Structure formats: structure tokens, C-alpha cells
Amino acid sequence: MTTIQKLLCLLLLSISCITYAQSDDVTITSTKLSDNVYMLVGQGGNIGVSVGEDGVFVIDNQFARLTPKIISAIKKLSDQPIVFLANTHYHGDHTGGNANMTKVGAKIIAHDNVRKRLAETPNRDGSINEAAALPIITFNDKMSLYINGEQVAIFHVDNAHTDGDVLLYFTESNVLHTGDTYFKGWYPYIDIASGGSIDGYIDAVKRALILIDDETKVIPGHGALSNKTEYTSFLKMLETLRTNIQAEIDKGKSEEEVAIDGALTKKYDDLGYSWNFINSEKIRRAIYKSLKH
Numbered sequence: 422m423t424t425i426q427k428l429l430c431l432l433l434l435s436i437s438c439i440t441y442a443q444s445d446d447v448t449i450t451s452t453k454l455s456d457n458v459y460m461l462v463g464q465g466g467n468i469g470v471s472v473g474e475d476g477v478f479v480i481d482n483q484f485a486r487l488t489p490k491i492i493s494a495i496k497k498l499s500d501q502p503i504v505f506l507a508n509t510h511y512h513g514d515h516t517g518g519n520a521n522m523t524k525v526g527a528k529i530i531a532h533d534n535v536r537k538r539l540a541e542t543p544n545r546d547g548s549i550n551e552a553a554a555l556p557i558i559t560f561n562d563k564m565s566l567y568i569n570g571e572q573v574a575i576f577h578v579d580n581a582h583t584d585g586d587v588l589l590y591f592t593e594s595n596v597l598h599t600g601d602t603y604f605k606g607w608y609p610y611i612d613i614a615s616g617g618s619i620d621g622y623i624d625a626v627k628r629a630l631i632l633i634d635d636e637t638k639v640i641p642g643h644g645a646l647s648n649k650t651e652y653t654s655f656l657k658m659l660e661t662l663r664t665n666i667q668a669e670i671d672k673g674k675s676e677e678e679v680a681i682d683g684a685l686t687k688k689y690d691d692l693g694y695s696w697n698f699i700n701s702e703k704i705r706r707a708i709y710k711s712l713k714h
């Protein structure tokens with residue numbers, strides 16, 4: 422991230438600051454997970470797609486500039502219209518195409534706080550989202566969507582990655598979309614400025630793990646298709662780091678002392694969890710801040 426981008430992030434505290442090169446050669450790949458559910462990968466948060474005679478239901482949509490590519494990838498899976506779109510949370514790498522999707526007929530579903538944040542938070546260029554980018558169906562806890570022969574259970578988890586996260590479980594296909602409550606194999610972004618917290622994160626993963634089994638196909642917010650075993654390892658990582666950092670807080674250590682203490686995260690640093698956006702120092706700081714909060 423450049424200094425300018427960092428400054429922008431500070432200015433627009435609640436905007437997702439995962440940065441992506443704006444290359445035009447992004448290809449959208451799709452993987453079939455069940456008779457009617459697919460995972461689409463391009464640039465930004467992973468997309469879930471349900472197809473069938475009721476129409477297409479999409480979960481998340483990456484960036485506005487990718488909408489034409491995403492729609493053409495979906496057209497290869499189904500000739501039905503896109504009827505519903507769910508946002509797992511408000512970050513721009515998951516909701517950037519909202520307005521474009523509304524314009525092709527999708528009705529957007531999200532947690533109350535997603536609509537609130539999309540309506541109130543300026544975009545990186547300072548603009549405010551147009552009405553078409555906002556969810557028209559919102560809820561505060563959970564809801565179900567009955568589509569393409571199955572119930573999709575959509576449930577909110579409190580103060581995890583943000584304050585508006587939902588997870589979506591396809592009950593017949595046995596597919597879970599975790600939103601950004603799961604970064605596969607990477608330290609997660611805990612967006613404290615948008616209501617995220619380490620304890621909420623841990624609770625969210627625990628709740629998801631109760632629902633799923635060894636056969637469940639898990640679509641993480643970021644990273645490759647996953648499963649219950651790997652999601653459980655991710656939980657173990659969060660719990661270990663939380664324990665390690667709480668112990669330092671109990672000893673009276675400052676954020677700066679925790680920030681430079683690589684031993685606290687070494688086991689997981691060595692497993693490759695540190696990455697350019699959330700490196701090991703950043704995750705130590707985030708967990709420290711969250712526990713002190």
C-alpha cells in the first residue's frame with residue numbers, strides 16, 4: 422500500500438483497504454459445488470451463485486468494473502435472470518457492483534447495518550453510493566430464502582469482521598458462504614472501525630462450524646474453496662493468537678510491545694498466514710486493539 426493509500430485509509434476509516442491492482446485481464450472462473458450452486462473467483466471477495474428455475478441468486482459481486490465479466494460468467498451457467506443478490510457485508514470488494522446488479526433486475530438483501538454503511542460511508546473517490554447500490558430487503562438477525570429447490574439460511578453474526586456480517590448456508594447443497602468471517606490460510610482483516618472484533622470473529626466461526634459437516638463445501642470470503650477441517654484450523658489460529666495477546670495485556674504490555682513481539686504469532690507466521698494486507702504485526706495490533714477496546 423502506498424503512503425497516499427494509507428492516508429486515504431485513515432481518512433476513510435471504515436472503507437475496506439484491501440488494495441487490488443486495477444488490471445483489465447481479470448478472468449472470472451467458476452467451480453461447480455452442487456447441482457445448482459457455484460463459486461466464482463475473480464478479483465475481490467469470492468462469489469456464490471445459485472441457479473435454477475426460480476432464477477439466479479448471487480452472493481457478493483466484487484467491483485463495479487468487473488460486473489460485465491461476472492454477468493457473462495453467470496450467463497454460461499444459466500439463462501435465467503438474476504433475481505436476488507445478497508451482500509455478506511458492506512466492503513467495496515464485495516459490493517462494488519451493487520448498482521450494476523440492481524440495474525439488471527437483482528433485488529439486494531443484506532443486514533440492516535450494511536444498508537446503513539453503504540448509504541452513509543463515502544467511497545474512496547468521495548462519492549456517495551446511489552440509491553441503486555443499496556439493499557432493498559434488510560433484516561437484523563436472520564432470514565431464509567427459498568430458491569431453486571432449497572432453503573438458504575442467512576444469519577447475522579455480531580461484531581466479527583464488521584457489524585453487518587452474514588453467513589449463508591445452502592441446506593440441500595451443503596454449501597456455506599462465510600463472507601469475510603473466513604480468510605482461508607491468511608490472517609483476517611478485523612475492521613474494528615466498522616464494528617469488527619476478535620471475540621465476535623471467534624464466535625462467528627464457532628457458530629458456522631456447528632452448522633456444517635465434513636462434506637460441506639466452504640466458500641471463504643477470500644482464498645480458495647475450503648472445508649470444515651480448514652475452517653476449524655482457522656478458528657484455532659484465532660483462539661491461539663487471542664490467548665497469546667491477552668496474556669501480554671494481562672502483563673501490562675503496550676500495543677507497541679505486542680506489535681514487535683513476533684513470537685506471539687510465530688507458529689502461524691511460519692504456516693504462511695501473514696500476507697501483504699494483514700501481516701503478522703498488523704494482526705497483533707488488531708487483536709490487541711480489539712481486546713483493549
Ligand SMILES: [Zn+2]
Binds near residue numbers: 512582601
Ligand atoms: Zn471485507
